[in-house]
Amino acid sequence: MASQDPSDASSLAALGVENPTVDGHFDIESTLYISDSTSFTLSPKSLIIRATDGAKKSDKKSAKPVGQSSRRSVTLDAAAYSEPMGGTNTRAIALHNILWAETTESELLIHYAKQSPKIGVEAATLKFDLEDRGHTDTWVERLLERAYGKAQRKKRVKVLINPKSGKGAAEKIYNRYVLPMFDAARLDLDVTVTKTRGEAIEIAESLDIEAYDIIVCCSGDGTPHEVFNGLGKRKDASNALTKIAIAQIPCGSGNAMHCNLSGSIGSPSIAAVSIIKGIRTPFDLISITQGETRYLSFLSQALGIVAEFDLATEHLRWMGGTARFTYGFLVRAIQKKIYPCEVAVKVVIDNKDDIKEHYRKQASKSLTSPEFVRDEVGSESGLPALKYGTVKDAVPEDWEVESMDKMSSFYCGNMSWMATDVNYFPAALPNDGCMDMVAIGGDISRVSALGLLPAVENGKFFGLPHVSYRKVSAYRITPKNQADGYISMDGERVPFEPFQAEVHRGLGTVLTKDGCLYDAPGPQ
Numbered sequence: 001m002a003s004q005d006p007s008d009a010s011s012l013a014a015l016g017v018e019n020p021t022v023d024g025h026f027d028i029e030s031t032l033y034i035s036d037s038t039s040f041t042l043s044p045k046s047l048i049i050r051a052t053d054g055a056k057k058s059d060k061k062s063a064k065p066v067g068q069s070s071r072r073s074v075t076l077d078a079a080a081y082s083e084p085m086g087g088t089n090t091r092a093i094a095l096h097n098i099l100w101a102e103t104t105e106s107e108l109l110i111h112y113a114k115q116s117p118k119i120g121v122e123a124a125t126l127k128f129d130l131e132d133r134g135h136t137d138t139w140v141e142r143l144l145e146r147a148y149g150k151a152q153r154k155k156r157v158k159v160l161i162n163p164k165s166g167k168g169a170a171e172k173i174y175n176r177y178v179l180p181m182f183d184a185a186r187l188d189l190d191v192t193v194t195k196t197r198g199e200a201i202e203i204a205e206s207l208d209i210e211a212y213d214i215i216v217c218c219s220g221d222g223t224p225h226e227v228f229n230g231l232g233k234r235k236d237a238s239n240a241l242t243k244i245a246i247a248q249i250p251c252g253s254g255n256a257m258h259c260n261l262s263g264s265i266g267s268p269s270i271a272a273v274s275i276i277k278g279i280r281t282p283f284d285l286i287s288i289t290q291g292e293t294r295y296l297s298f299l300s301q302a303l304g305i306v307a308e309f310d311l312a313t314e315h316l317r318w319m320g321g322t323a324r325f326t327y328g329f330l331v332r333a334i335q336k337k338i339y340p341c342e343v344a345v346k347v348v349i350d351n352k353d354d355i356k357e358h359y360r361k362q363a364s365k366s367l368t369s370p371e372f373v374r375d376e377v378g379s380e381s382g383l384p385a386l387k388y389g390t391v392k393d394a395v396p397e398d399w400e401v402e403s404m405d406k407m408s409s410f411y412c413g414n415m416s417w418m419a420t421d422v423n424y425f426p427a428a429l430p431n432d433g434c435m436d437m438v439a440i441g442g443d444i445s446r447v448s449a450l451g452l453l454p455a456v457e458n459g460k461f462f463g464l465p466h467v468s469y470r471k472v473s474a475y476r477i478t479p480k481n482q483a484d485g486y487i488s489m490d491g492e493r494v495p496f497e498p499f500q501a502e503v504h505r506g507l508g509t510v511l512t513k514d515g516c517l518y519d520a521p522g523p524q
């Protein structure tokens with residue numbers, strides 16, 4: 001059934017709202033009237049609230065804390081209707097930003113993430129008097145269905161806060177910007193502030209995986225690395241890595257995971273909304289074997305320029321991620337340092353046009369029905385068996401072996417963004433069973449070397465002729481003729497020794513916005 005449009009279409013257009021009507025009429029099922037003066041309409045992407053001045057309520061004292069672990073009242077948005085629109089007040093809130101909705105005896109409450117120029121978004125609540133209850137409860141459920149889509153509501157969260165990450169402000173960041181959002185969305189929270197290095201490994205290793213849905217790391221990338229490895233040490237590792245999704249609130253010096261999954265430039269409150277609304281997505285993980293050890297890498301492996309500037313410029317952390325990245329890269333590019341090595345690779349796609357096509361196909365599937373693939377694992381297995389053995393075994397015959405005597409930078413990535421503004425692996429996908437490998441020879445000119453970084457920043461890096469970009473499923477790298485050097489694994493230093501890497505398709509789980517892709521523009 002449809003009724004005449006109760007709103008002013010030009011007002012909605014002025015708000016940038018998509019047309020909420022069906023054939024020029026409002027869908028009555030999506031519209032709720034709670035009084036003569038107040039109506040709510042669900043459009044495909046927004047909640048449209050239309051109310052006359054008399055409908056607003058601004059009693060701050062009546063704002064109640066929400067969620068069981070609230071230590072902070074949500075903000076009552078008294079100024080919500082301060083945008084007069086042609087005699088009425090009309091307001092649109094993106095469904096992505098609707099955190100929760102509920103009714104009391106006499107009120108309808110809508111908790112949402114309100115745009116904030118300073119911090120991205122902040123928790124706020126709209127309250128309305130319920131004069132006519134009508135089908136309000138049914139409509140509230142419909143609102144939540146639309147606002148959450150495929151995302152799980154009321155996720156049960158183990159929060160790990162690393163108080164030493166970044167500038168040491170993780171606890172403050174969590175309490176100020178994240179907790180109000182999580183409380184508003186009714187997440188079930190269990191918080192631990194880590195006391196020592198490596199504690200996140202132990203927590204993940206002994207976690208009751210039936211009691212939680214996600215682990216949120218308020219940290220840099222070192223803590224998620226520990227969490228993946230803690231889950232990977234369990235007897236039921238494969239099950240645990242499938243069951244528990246890992247997420248990050250950016251609190252460290254490197255927050256690449258967050259950049260890939262919520263696309264924001266370091267806003268903890270936007271990251272919180274991405275986690276609340278995040279859709280479980282199978283995520284490839286990589287087994288690394290080095291010496292006698294085996295562990296998991298989720299982000300990247302590097303040897304050469306990238307590893308050296310990342311690890312050898314720790315003393316320059318005060319510069320901030322991008323500036324330090326730029327500085328370290330430039331210094332080493334000018335020096336034309338080389339890092340001879342042998343690389344043996346199981347190549348999947350070695351042609352940039354085919355890689356673009358591979359990405360395009362996956363991206364178009366995300367709009368319809370994404371297909372997820374998880375490698376087969378035994379029913380109660382730990383980590384999956386290694387298909388290609390370890391670094392100590394013979395190199396498989398079908399791998400391509402190259403002696404790179406003038407290697408400048410070897411970088412292999414499992415996600416797109418390696419830092420804010422550094423989309424080094426634009427073709428990376430969460431669940432294609434491939435790592436993206438970029439090798440750059442040391443014999444390129446200084447001018448070309450200096451052009452690499454701006455190209456990473458302006459999205460032209462992928463297309464540069466001297467950038468070799470391949471999709472691979474396994475490789476081994478063996479440094480040659482160097483007593484010592486830097487190898488970086490997810491940004492952490494590991495021994496300067498040969499290592500082998502192998503992808504396990506969909507072994508892990510993350511939360512993405514669309515359930516399919518990283519929040520990155522793709523290869524150009």
Ligand SMILES: Nc1ncnc2c1ncn2[C@@H]1O[C@H](COP(=O)(O)OP(=O)(O)OP(=O)(O)O)[C@@H](O)[C@H]1O
Nearest residue numbers: 165166194195196197198219220221222223252253
């Ligand atoms: N209370 C603590 N004291 C000291 N180290 C800790 C503590 N809690 C966690 N850690 C360690 O801090 C390391 C780095 O953490 P994380 O990556 O989260 O932050 P970061 O600021 O980005 O650091 P880095 O740049 O060194 O990776 C992890 O290896 C973790 O084990």
